[in-house]
Every structure is written in structure tokens, then in C-alpha cells.
Amino acid sequence: MKIGKVFIGNELILKWLQLEGGCIRMAYFNFENDSIELIIEHPAMPEHNPGEYAEDVDLVFTTYQDNVGNKVNIRQPIYPRSR
16 A cells, blocks of 8 residues: 655645635545535635534536636535535
8 A cells, every 4th residue: 555645735725616815714534425524714605603513515616618728617606505
């Protein structure tokens, strides 16, 4: 087995998610879903009352190719996940 520990800074993760200027408040690995869950504070996120759980949201990206052949990703507005 070959393994290594990788450190990825908050700013890079927020840039990838197109949530620059935000703040990652908590991160943990969800073994059941094989995913990383992030609690992010950002003006685009839904309102949150202290003491309540953060709402699940879906980040939706639209990808297209511009007129010179570059791949462009645009994040759509953030809405709470419908339950």
C-alpha cells in the first residue's frame, strides 16, 4: 500500500468551490457517503440561526467552452437541498 498525507489550504478549497472570501468552519469525512462535508460561512449560503444545524446545500456548476476553447465553470446560485 502506498499512502501519503495531503494538506490543502482553506483558500484553495474555497476557490475551487467559487466561494472566495468565505470561511470553512468545520470539515469531516463522511465514511457512509465516501465524501468530505464542509461547513462554510459565506454570504451566498442560506441564513443560519446559532444553535441550529447548518442546512444541506447543493453546489451546481455549469460547464461550457468559451470561444477560444477554454473550459469555463460557473457556479449557480446556492439553494437549500430539497428534502
